[in-house]
Amino acid sequence: MTVTYQYPRPNLAVDCVVFGLDEADLKILLIQRGLPPFEGKWALPGGFVQMDETLEEAAKRELKEETGIQDLYLEQLYTFGAIGRDPRERVVSVAYYALVNLRDHKLMAATDARDAAWFSTDDLPPLAFDHSEIAGIALKRLKGKVVYEPIGFELLPMKFTLTQLQQMYEKILDRPIDKRNFRKKILGMDLLQELDEVQVDVSHRAARLYKFDEKKYRKLRQRGFVFEI
């Protein structure tokens, strides 16, 4: 089963930068390559685009195949087309980034990945191809975007405390935020739904739980509201 074209074509791939968050750090999901080139090296999950799927579908498929992760917020990042970026042949790769809740998504390495694991964004191993560059650009984009779009909620569990939310922003933006000002601002946006629940199993005063209110968000959006941290 081969195909013939009149002119040569680059091969087209997708790569995914998946962000997760735990108590300690902002993390990126990497796979260990099971095949050449760069066999054994860590890389972003990704692979070639098939003819019957969109770019985003390809990204989701590869992610599921290689790491078991599905159901996530995906956004196109940038397309990388440098000529020598793949040593085998010309490959142009459309990169996506995604945010997931680390605890809800258990990893399962599969197919052509030997292993899959989370790495702290400020302690990434050397990556295959130009994936270090891609990861760096994704991180920059995330930092830029999180301040004016409420995307960070994807990183948290459904129910979270204001402190968790604040720490999420602190970890992504890599700067301290004043607790009172943060609460004033975030509650003032009317974007969160206050729940009748508090934390359990903590050895101190339990904090109130909140959840992101999608409906309120959509209403605000329509009115041209600008979310800003």
Add this chain to the structure above:
Amino acid sequence: MTVTYQYPRPNLAVDCVVFGLDEADLKILLIQRGLPPFEGKWALPGGFVQMDETLEEAAKRELKEETGIQDLYLEQLYTFGAIGRDPRERVVSVAYYALVNLRDHKLMAATDARDAAWFSTDDLPPLAFDHSEIAGIALKRLKGKVVYEPIGFELLPMKFTLTQLQQMYEKILDRPIDKRNFRKKILGMDLLQELDEVQVDVSHRAARLYKFDEKKYRKLRQRGFVFEI
């Protein structure tokens, strides 16, 4: 001269949304297609990527071939990969957008374009492929970007008056701006170099000319300065 691959591949193209500005309007550069599909229809300049050029090089080459325009600020916009976007076969297109000074760049339709012309952004004809969507996204991106990055200067002649600069922002953002506040802000940024020249051939008081000071801009950038209109 044909090539054979083990698996089918999408064809890879680039498209360019080139913005220009005249006294009246913000404009986009279109070409009239000289070949099927959509022969005779207006479309964004663009074409297929060759194996020995990067994506950006391909965009610049096509732009030059089809419109004569060269030496411009180009930035990647988005990659379009919907399955039926080209009726012939699967084509994935990396879109770029560019800003040029309309008066310095004379158009010359060539190769597979029948004609090239500027169209006001709020009066575009129906376009071939999904190019209307691409143009819409580019315009949105330009509006979003121009307020926090000094890219709009590319649309003006090298030497310009503060009124021209203000009108540029008003046309892009599509809202009036207060003259005194605008001047205070833009001069306060220390981004412009005041020239010892004024307008000539105007039938009223001549305005002072300024130019964008690239050096000052780079210094401010390094210090993490955020330009904002």
Add this chain to the structure above:
DNA sequence: TGACAAAGTGTTCAAAATACACTAACATAG
């Protein structure tokens, strides 16, 4: 020289961002 046309120029008010520290609630250990 008078009328026209755009250039150029400050102040006031309102809103938003920032800096800042203590009390309340709950869990746990002694």
Add this chain to the structure above:
DNA sequence: CTATGTTAGTGTATTTTGAACACTTTGTCA
């Protein structure tokens, strides 16, 4: 049962920024 430790939760004063607003100056041209 009480003292200690840990995080939750809360308000005000100050500074900075954004927004509204109108008249005088300079030059051209009839």
